[in-house]
Amino acid sequence: MQLDDILINEAQLGNQLSICVAENRRNDFSILLAMLSQNALDFSEFALPKSDPSELYAQDQNLRVALGAGVEQTLAPEHIDFLIGIRNAEIVQGDSLEQFKLMNYLTPEPLAIRNDVTHIRTEIIDNCELAVRKRVKNKDIQLSHSPMNAARFYEQLKSPEIHNNLVLQQA
Structure with missing residues (x-):
């Protein structure tokens, strides 16, 4: 061979x-x-074959037309609409559940609420091991604290006003 x-x-x-x-x-x-x-x-x-993304999008649209599929469901909304639940409840109460389903098929709601790629849902963080949870939590805590002015703090410690109220006690 x-x-x-x-x-x-x-x-x-x-x-x-x-x-x-x-x-x-x-x-x-x-x-x-x-x-x-x-x-x-x-x-x-x-080693998968490389293809042009615009060609894939055209093929996807052609397949949607051929199958008679509805509008593509977006991943996240461009702007958050907090009243969508109220409108959905009014549709279900006023018209019917079938009308609500039809409207959802014609104009589907986005799959996610946020359009933030750095956001991690709490269910995912709760499913991680403890070291990962601590690292994520500490990163959030560090962002919420303002940096300390060490030179000013040292000057305050040297000032005599802070030491006037101290009384040494003997045990």
């Missing part, structure tokens, strides 16, 4: 690995595996 190129992933081998297994050639099988790249990102499973 001779290879012309450097082996990076198993896709370059074709069916040679399965032939080695079928013919019980363990030495060739182990040599082929040893010659493959050690980096998991080089595996052929991760």
